[in-house]
Amino acid sequence: xxxxxxxxxxxxxxxxxxxxxxxxxxxxxxxxxxxxxxxxxxxxxxxxxxxxxxxxxxxxxxxxxxxxxxxxxxxxxxxxxxxxxxxxxxxxxxxxxxxxxxxxxxxxxxxxxxxxxxxxxxxxxxxxxxxxxxxxxxxxxxxxxxxxxxxxxxxxxxxxxxxxxxxxxxxxxxxxxxxxxxxxxxxxxxxxxxxxxxxxxxxxxxxxxxxxxxxxxxx
Amino acid sequence: xxxxxxxxxxxxxxxxxxxxxxxxxxxxxxxxxxxxxxxxxxxxxxxxxxxxxxxxxxxxxxxxxxxxxxxxxxxxxxxxxxxxxxxxxxxxxxxxxxxxxxxxxxxxxxxxxxxxxxxxxxxxxxxxxxxxxxxxxxxxxxxxxxxxxxxxxxxxxxxxxxxxxxxxxxxxxxxxxxxxxxxxxxxxxxxxxxxxxxxxxxxxxxxxxxxxxxxxxxx
DNA sequence: ATTAATTTTTAGATTTGTCTAAATATCATA
DNA sequence: TATGATATTTAGACAAATCTAAAAATTAAT
Numbered sequence: 001x002x003x004x005x006x007x008x009x010x011x012x013x014x015x016x017x018x019x020x021x022x023x024x025x026x027x028x029x030x031x032x033x034x035x036x037x038x039x040x041x042x043x044x045x046x047x048x049x050x051x052x053x054x055x056x057x058x059x060x061x062x063x064x065x066x067x068x069x070x071x072x073x074x075x076x077x078x079x080x081x082x083x084x085x086x087x088x089x090x091x092x093x094x095x096x097x098x099x100x101x102x103x104x105x106x107x108x109x110x111x112x113x114x115x116x117x118x119x120x121x122x123x124x125x126x127x128x129x130x131x132x133x134x135x136x137x138x139x140x141x142x143x144x145x146x147x148x149x150x151x152x153x154x155x156x157x158x159x160x161x162x163x164x165x166x167x168x169x170x171x172x173x174x175x176x177x178x179x180x181x182x183x184x185x186x187x188x189x190x191x192x193x194x195x196x197x198x199x200x201x202x203x204x205x206x207x208x209x210x211x212x213x214x215x216x217x218x219x
Numbered sequence: 220x221x222x223x224x225x226x227x228x229x230x231x232x233x234x235x236x237x238x239x240x241x242x243x244x245x246x247x248x249x250x251x252x253x254x255x256x257x258x259x260x261x262x263x264x265x266x267x268x269x270x271x272x273x274x275x276x277x278x279x280x281x282x283x284x285x286x287x288x289x290x291x292x293x294x295x296x297x298x299x300x301x302x303x304x305x306x307x308x309x310x311x312x313x314x315x316x317x318x319x320x321x322x323x324x325x326x327x328x329x330x331x332x333x334x335x336x337x338x339x340x341x342x343x344x345x346x347x348x349x350x351x352x353x354x355x356x357x358x359x360x361x362x363x364x365x366x367x368x369x370x371x372x373x374x375x376x377x378x379x380x381x382x383x384x385x386x387x388x389x390x391x392x393x394x395x396x397x398x399x400x401x402x403x404x405x406x407x408x409x410x411x412x413x414x415x416x417x418x419x420x421x422x423x424x425x426x427x428x429x430x431x432x433x434x435x436x437x438x
Numbered sequence: 439a440t441t442a443a444t445t446t447t448t449a450g451a452t453t454t455g456t457c458t459a460a461a462t463a464t465c466a467t468a
Numbered sequence: 469t470a471t472g473a474t475a476t477t478t479a480g481a482c483a484a485a486t487c488t489a490a491a492a493a494t495t496a497a498t
Contacts, residue, residue, distance in 0.1 A: 004485065025446055038486055040447055045484090057446060057493055088332035098326045105324075107317045113307035223455065244476055257456055259477055264454095276463055276476060 003104045006073050007032065008042050009051055012062055013070035018137075019062040028060070071131040077103040078124035078131075079114050085125040086118065092125040092153075092217050127154060127215040143216050145181070145193070146209035153182040156197075158213035166211060173202060181214060222323045225292050226251065227261050228270055231281055232289035237356075238281040247279070290350040296322040297343035297350075298333050304344040305337065311344040311366060312405075346435070362435050364400070364412070365428035372401040375416075377432035385430060392421060400433060 011031050015023045025043070029036040047054040051066035062070065080102040084090040090098070112133070115121075122138045123129055129138040142157065156179045159166065170176070175197055184194040184201065191206040230250050234242045244262070248255040266273040270285035281289065299321040303309040309317070331352070334340075342348055346362040361376065375398045378385065389395070394416055403413040403420065410425040 002484080026444090034485095035487060036446060037448080037488080041485075084329070088329070088336055090328075090332070094328075098324070098329050101324045101326070102321075105317070105320045107320070109309075109313070110303070110307070110317050113309070117307055221454080245474090253455095254457060255476065256458080256478080260455075 001069070004042070005046060005049075005051075006069075006104060008039075008046060009062070009066055009070050010073050010077075012052065012060060013067065013074070016060075016062055019067040019070070022059040022061040024059045068135055071135040071137070073103050075131040075133075076105070076111055078128060079111060079118065079121070081124045081126070082118050082121045082130070083114060095125060125217060127217055142213045144210055145195075145212040145214050146191070146206055148183050148214060148216065150183050150185045152216060153180070154214035154216040155179070156181055156212060157215045159211055160213060161211040166208075169208065173204075174200070175202075175212075220288070223261070224265060224268075224270075225288075225323060227258075227265060228281070228285055228289050229292050229296075231271065231279055232286065232293070235279075235281055238286040238289070241278040241280040243278045287354055290354040290356070292322050294350040294352075295324070295330055297347060298330060298337065298340070300343045300345070301337050301340045301349070302333060312368070314344060361432045363429055364414075364431040364433050365410070365425055367402050367433060367435070369402050369404045371435060372399070373433040373435040374398070375400055375431060376434045378430055379432060380430040385427075388427070392423075393419070394421075394431075 008028070011028055012023055013019060015027050015031060025036050025039045028043075029039045032039070043052060043054050043060050046052045046060075046066070050063055051069060053061040053063055077099045080099040081095040084095040084098060085092055115133075121130060131137050143154070144160070145156075148154070156175065156177055158177065159170070179197050182196045184196055186193055191209075193204050193206070193209050195202050195204060227247070230247055231242055232238060234246050234250060244255050244258045247262075248258045251258070262271060262273050262279050265271045265279075265285070269282055270288060272280040272282055296318045299318040300314040303314040303317060304311055334352075340349060341357050345366055345368070348357040350356050362373070363379070364375075367373070375394065375396055377396065378389070398416050401415045403415055405412055410428075411422060412425070412428050413420065413422050415421075
């Protein structure tokens with residue numbers, strides 16, 4: 001497998017929700033910042049090698065083999081992220097680019113030993129689960145925002161209350177899924193929170209906080 | 220710099236004794252197990268980029284820029300070897316191939332942090348000195364015979380175990396301090412060595428090899 | 439159900455790193 | 469110093485991964 005093939009497999013895995021649904025050519029092209037024609041070329045090769053199922057004009061679908069390959073790459077990527085954050089004191093937002101290179105190193109022994117050295121971590125520094133040696137994926141652990149303590153950080157990934165009024169509130173205060181949130185402090189009086197969301201600061205009630213799911217950054 | 224360019228620079232560095240003398244095309248080709256014509260092509264490119272000085276039919280010479288680049292790659296290679304051997308319990312003879320891949324990872328921060336994490340080591344697991352951030356090279360240290368690899372050469376300069384029985388053994392097999400030693404090959408089975416000492420050949424156990432200090436012949 | 443817009447594929451070109459085979463330069467030696 | 473052996477370069481080709489521009493298929497909209 002070349003680096004390029006691995007990058008395509010990984011992109012298709014993410015875009016297809018873990019291989020669940022098929023992915024259009026253009027989606028891959030824009031995700032990878034490349035031309036659709038390049039994607040077509042590569043897909044043909046991956047199809048010949050049976051990593052994907054492909055019908056012209058009908059998008060791509062990962063095969064079993066493709067899914068396993070993707071999981072192995074993601075496992076490497078996330079283990080390296082843990083290494084960088086935990087052992088080399090990288091900031092959690094600096095790890096991705098370097099892990100993107102390290103994930104292509106080919107040595108099964110290396111990755112098993114690294115896993116052991118890190119204490120068999122279950123999650124990477126962004127809170128994403130690390131696939132096991134045989135591809136098992138742990139459930140991602142979510143927290144309610146109200147359950148977080150000062151200085152904890154995470155990504156806003158969902159709402160509990162999906163009422164229109166709640167969604168309106170989020171919209172009005174410019175809170176979107178995917179936003180990076182950090183707890184600044186918690187008022188003892190009413191358990192309301194001062195948070196930093198992306199670059200802005202915001203004060204929110206406990207009521208609101210109990211309705212936002214956060215994917216915590218793991219230390 | 221591509222991986223391939225980096226590999227050529229590194230090969231030229233080693234073959235030229237650290238950039239001291241110039242290197243013929245064919246030497247590079249056989250070291251890299253490639254065709255002389257490929258070498259000529261690559262040398263032209265490296266010459267355009269001013270990593271080497273090149274006169275047709277006259278061999279290649281590393282420029283200052285080329286030497287610094289080579290040292291940076293070797294620094295990465297050897298730091299990764301220390302990491303593999305010391306933190307991940309790789310055997311000293313297993314580290315090379317993986318380090319060969321890791322040396323191409325591009326991130327200055329990564330390598331500085333790794334250096335720090337390892338406690339700023341001066342030598343790699345084979346006893347070769349690790350270039351500093353600015354290219355300083357420590358004096359090459361002594362090696363145990365057991366740490367040497369096929370085709371390496373050096374002078375026998377001391378013993379670790381100075382027991383009478385060990386010295387008797389050396390005497391019996393006509394091994395003396397000052398003798399010139401070359402590793403012919405290493406048995407995978409028990410890590411015993413076939414060596415050439417002066418003009419004779421000899422088979423010795425790993426046990427013996429771990430008790431003889433060798434001053435390696437400089438590159 | 440046509441037509442227009444969008445998506446996807448094809449065709450042909452480019453760059454990088456490699457190769458083989460042939461040509462040319464250098465070296466060794468008689 | 470002429471010549472045969474060896475080392476090196478050139479010329480031309482190929483595979484991988486990409487690109488642009490044009491053609492073809494699909495989808496959406498009237």
